[in-house]
Amino acid sequence: QKEVEQNSGPLSVPEGAIASLNCTYSDRGSQSFFWYRQYSGKSPELIMSIYSNGDKEDGRFTAQLNKASQYVSLLIRDSQPSDSATYLCAVPYSGAGSYQLTFGKGTKLSVIP
Amino acid sequence: DTEVTQTPKHLVMGMTNKKSLKCEQHMGHRAMYWYKQKAKKPPELMFVYSYEKLSINESVPSRFSPECPNSSLLNLHLHALQPEDSALYLCASSQEPHWDISYEQYFGPGTRLTVT
DSSP, X not given: OOOEEEOOOOEXXXXXXXXXXXXXXXXXXXXXXXXXXXXXXXXXXXXXXXXXXXXXXXXXEEEEEETTTTEEEEEESSOOGGGOEEEEEEEEEXXXXXXXXXXXXOEEEEEEO | OOOEEEEOSEEEEOTTOEEEEEEEEOSOOSEEEEEEEOTTXXXXXXXXXXXXXEEEEOSOOTTEEEEEEETTXXXXXXXXXXXXXXXXXXXXXXXXXXXXXXXXXXXXXXEEEEEO
């Protein structure tokens, strides 16, 4: 059973602070990791992909991957109220000639003005 | 451009109705997916189409019937649904369905389905 674990939150941070979202996964063979942002009532939006150990930065977002610890995180710098959403960690695994995403339950982030 | 479109945005149907959800992508993606998402839960995979062939059916009841007419289109036919089937139905696509390469998966805006 492939498992992806996230703290469900809610995680509340003040505007301008760094929000840190964490995710652990069970499959040691996993090679790719995705973060999706989902606003209430909307569909998931892919915001970060990471494939190699270390950090990957994109604007205010930084994804961090540690395969040895089976841990991936998302940092949001200078958090804005518009960042308030649920963040889903997703890890693919192969099955029947295609691959499927296993999602964590999501962490709800609230950025307080 | 990473756009996946879905119609309709909202759908209300009775338990005896037949309706269809439509999904379209023009990114040349060869894998397409249907997900169901209930409130405060992550998306739950229903079907995977790989090169227009059904490759994964996650034990979905037969009242849901997927169809892939061509590489750009994906339909979900609905018949005799139950109120508990009310949810957000999401379509997604990814570049290639190879088992050892995990391409990014992009979601459409979803169809909000209410079964009365």
